[in-house]
Amino acid sequence: MIERRIVRRYAAALFSAASDANVVDDVESDLGLVGHTVESSPALREVIHSPVVDRSVKVKILQDIFAGKIQQVTSVFLKLLVDKNREEALALTKPEYVLLANQARGIVQAEVISAVPLSKEQQSRLVEKLNATTGKKIQLVEKVEPEISGGIIVRIGDTVIDGSIRGQLAALREQFLS
Secondary structure (H helix, E strand, C coil), rough: CCCCCHHHHHHHHHHHHHHHHHCCCHHHHHHHHHHHHHHHCHHHHHHHHCCCCHHHHHHHHHHHHHHCCCCCCHHHHHHHHCCCCCCCCHHHHHHHHHHHHHHHCCCCEEEEEEECCHHHHHHHHHHHHHHHCCCCEEEEEEEEEEEHHEEEEEEECCCEEEEEEHHHHHHHHHHHHH
C-alpha cells in the first residue's frame, strides 16, 4: 500500500500544474472520471495495476481511453504515475487533490457526528455558525453514530468540538474523579 504522504506529494504537484494551467476544476472532474472508469472496469483495473504489463502498454491504453476527454495536465499526470510505477496512487489522489482545491477556494470540510440525522434547518444553522467562527466556507460531511446518545461532535481539521452527551458525561466523570 502506498503511503499517504507520497499521494499528497503527487496531488500537490498535480494541483500546482493545474493551477498554472488554470484548469483546477477540470482536473478535479477528470480525476473523478478516470477513477470511476478504472474502478468500474475490473479488466482495466487489473491491467493498470498489473506488474507484468509493460508501462508503455499501460500508458497507451490510458491515452486511448481518455483521449479528448481529459485535460492535458491530467494526461501527463497519468503517464507520470505509470512511469514511476505508482498506479495505486491513482485512486487515492482525488481526495487529496480536492482538499488542496478546496483550500484554494477557501472551503473547509467539517465532519459532523450526531446521534440522529440533522434536519436541513439544523445543517444550515450549523454551517452559518461555523462560517462565522472560521471565516471560511464550510462544507459539511455528516455522519450518524447513535452511540454518542445526543448532541453533536464537530471536527474541522485538527480541532474537535465535542458537544455530545457522551463527551459531557466523560467530562463530568473526570471532574468527580479529580
